Amino acid sequence: MNPPALTLVSHLLCPYVQRAAIALAEKNVPFERVVIDLANKPDWFVKLSPLGKVPLLRVPRPDGGGEAILFESNVICEYIEETQGGPRLHPQDPLQRAEHRAWMEFGSAILADLWGYETTRDVGVFEQKRQALAAKFERVEAALAGGPFFAGERFSLVDAVFAPVFRYFELFDTLHDSHVFDRTPKVNAWRLALRERSSVRNAVVPDYRKHLRAFLEKHEAHLLTLASGD
Structure with a gap:
């Protein structure tokens, strides 16, 4: 072969x-x-x-x-x-394709806030990033339709961009209730659907969560302080 x-x-x-x-x-x-x-x-x-x-x-x-x-x-x-062959991951319509590319960039902006949220030791910075994340996810909420994915039934590159964002919260949610998703029921349904997708599950090593936890410990992240109840 x-x-x-x-x-x-x-x-x-x-x-x-x-x-x-x-x-x-x-x-x-x-x-x-x-x-x-x-x-x-x-x-x-x-x-x-x-x-x-x-x-x-x-x-x-x-x-x-x-x-x-x-x-x-x-x-x-x-x-x-x-x-590459296989299913299309972008819409065929040029305007819709441009809209999808814009939301991919928005996903990158969310990752920028997540970096500060997960690594900071500073309580003030942590809260600032938490609020920024919540506000951005509310903007995403307004853009979602019927699901289960960003554009409905068809998986797209926007889903590929947001799935790694949501994966962080699979660990974060076990450490502390950030209330980031309190006002976003459609986003919550979307991230649950992405979590079950085989391409998403297999995009990381099986012990990804252990490595992420070690990363937080290395940075002495405020998230871990909240998890310990200190």
Whole structure:
């Protein structure tokens, strides 16, 4: 059997890597996954990655002239959509497609707030990020229709972007009730539907939650203080 043509360079916890892994799985595209430690980046990775970040997608050039290195998760997802078979992950209508791309960017903005929410030791910063997350999810709530996914019955790249966001809360919800989703019943239903999707479940290693917990402990996150009741 020939090895997979595509190689996804990853990190255990990176939500942006998960986007690409989900898109590849939804398209039924075989790929090799190479996991690196971003705290100890291999020399070959430093040479390949212009920004020193994951994901990277290593793509053999069709003419046999080496390989292309794609970076930035949304770019990788768009390439997968445009070049691979399987179900479409973007709407065919140009306006709807543009709207979906805009919501993908909104998902990235939520991840920026999540970074501060999960890593900060500061009570004030934690509350600021909690409120920002709640407000953003209320904006998402207003955009959702009948479900179960972002655009209804069809899974899309917007779902691939938001699934890693919601995955964080599978651990966070066991530590502390943030009330982030108190006013978003449709978002709650959406994140539960995504959690059951095989492409979403398989986008991370089985012990992902253990690694995420260790990450919080390393940063002495305020979330863990709330969990301990201190």
